[in-house]
Amino acid sequence: MSRVQEFRGYKRSDGRVGIRNYVAIISAMDNVNPVARRVAASVQGTVAVVAGYGRGMVGEDQAQHDRTLIGFGTSPNTAGAVVISLEPDSARAIAEPIAETGRPVYWFAVEQAGGTLKATAEGIRVAMKMAADAGKQSREPAPLSELILGVECGGSDTTSGVASNPATGKVADWLVEADGTVILSERTEIIGGEEFLIDNAASVEVANALRSMVRAREHRARELGFELTNLVADNIAGGLTTMEEKSIGAIHKGGTKPVQEVLGYAQRPTKKGLVFMDAPAPGTENITALGGAGAQVIIFSTGVGNTIGCPIAPTIKVSGNPNTVVALSDNIDVDVSSILKGEKTIEGAAEDLYTALVEVANGRLTQSEVLGDVETVISRWNDYNFL
């Protein structure tokens, strides 16, 4: 059948196309998060990007933090950014790379503004102007190939593996067939199922990168003397028994196309098609990595229910659990429980999910956007960050 192949989005100076038109209010250090929140709450059309840390970091830890915030500021969904920090250097470090994409950026330090009240006023004044300017831009037709879709699962149970993940995987395949990009991530969620991705790798280099990523995690877990597992209590209560079972179910959400490259946390894809990102699995930090990589939209598959969304990338919640779609109806965007009820095939339910994806790209708000159930958590770079 012929599916919709285009959406209406916001064309950016760097050639990318957004599905939202946000002014990002970015806090470069967590000690000024309240100022960024206050500014964002005061100005329509803005979104707060506030995370922990941003100070006392070195090396790759700092680089990963900064790359993620810069990624939010340069997301196709971002029209401009206001960067706030306690002192000037950290604000400038985030703001300058955003400015290089041609977006309007304003940065300042709370120390120089004269405290948080004056900083809040300064932030509101510049954000107001930026948001008013952003509102002058209209949506224009764009091919679906401009989309980067992040796929994630959380609150997984057995239904994730037999319904919502396979339906998400079908949509992922269709987007790749439309020359779009799909980011599959969650490094520990592939352990036990990695051979299928490796067999499907587009090159020997990609296969080796996937294999060495998994081996390194397993090796380090043994050295530290703990069991590497992706299973948590709600997974086990839901009927998942081993990490292999969860992984094989989880991999289904990326679809069946060859893996084109392996990315680091919040790194932008350089290739079209299915790509793999080496990022931790827990939902909030994973969708932060996806948003930071420039995904305009995320499909988040859930079994027992996970309600969180990414502030910059609308997050579509899909569940195939007949209980969850009723009990958590406030938080679920797409119901694919028809698969378990025997009313629809996986492909039939995936058509509904694809329709929702295009609608959200065209401006339909997700439940987590409407309710403000969004959060930013940037993973820290350290030995113990295994999941």
Add this chain to the structure above:
Amino acid sequence: MEKALVMNEKDNVATAVSNLSKDETVSVRVGQRRDEVSLIDDIPFGHKFAIRDIGDGDKIVKYGLTIGASTASVKQGQHVHTHNVRSLRGGAK
């Protein structure tokens, strides 16, 4: 509506898609054929049961792939979960 799903015909477990009770007989589709399994445990929604006898240490197969190994012999119709299956991956054992 199916009461339980077998994802691949190589599988030795089925996944309950409703709450199932001990002594219930469940018909499951395995590829082209249907098998009858009499349950010897209650099987909660989302949990698995053996569709044939499984020896101690044998592989547990779902999606046609190995998801772990049994830690005891398992009878057809018995609950298959963390109490009688171990992971074969992931570090210290």
